[in-house]
């Protein structure tokens with residue numbers, strides 16, 4: 001049995017459905033834990049039916065009363081906090097948490113059943129963040145902004161060595177037994193009371209689990225990052241990632257920091273396959289707000305698109 005958890009609201013239902021469908025296409029004997037924030041009944045019905053058609057198991061968890069009034073940064077959705085509660089939501093020994101902007105390309109079972117003895121979880125180093133640390137980017141922190149280096153080095157007090165082990169929270173293979181044994185859920189919820197985290201869920205999980213994480217290869221959370229972030233990566237990372245970027249080798253899990261449903265970004269790694277899979281979900285004809293209305297001003301082009309029709313382009 002493979003337990004898989006996702007957390008999402010109405011805005012991400014179509015993309016969560018695509019993540020789920022990609023898992024269903026390559027895997028068997030699954031149980032989905034679907035944590036949602038006020039998801040309309042119509043969405044619950046559609047996604048449930050899709051999973052039932054594959055004869056797999058699922059459970060909806062209504063999180064609408066939880067995590068009120070916490071800082072959510074640019075994400076503006078409290079769903080990002082949902083994975084913190086998985087040790088008490090799922091009573092099995094492990095679970096795979098995936099963001100609703102991920103895409104699974106293969107059988108998860110060997111990966112899922114790997115040895116996690118002594119670890120709280122397995123995750124992939126956030127190589128995009130290592131690259132962004134070379135910039136003067138400013139991060140939202142409550143009502144203020146702070147320089148990215150100052151945030152990590154002075155506020156979080158994570159030095160370069162710590163940052164090599166700083167993991168991305170879009171894919172977390174959790175050892176729930178070990179987490180429960182060490183009250184990790186309570187520690188994480190507690191840490192939110194005394195800390196303001198710029199990347200709320202991710203920094204909170206890193207803060208508590210840092211010394212107990214098994215850092216694994218990027219192919220288990222191949223992050224599709226901005227071009228400028230890519231250009232600043234250390235050569236060592238670039239070399240490792242290029243075969244996935246060029247679709248010569250299939251990673252197990254793709255994580256879209258740049259979104260494959262936003263045009264004209266549809267030339268991203270594995271985005272053709274992503275959109276094909278999205279076409280086989282109950283959301284194939286549904287356009288989300290992002291898809292209906294796209295506006296961009298940049299050096300490379302300025303355009304306004306409504307319902308996928310270009311209104312103007314410069």
Ligand SMILES: [Mn+2]
Pocket residue numbers: 099100101170255256257
């Ligand atoms: Mn994500």
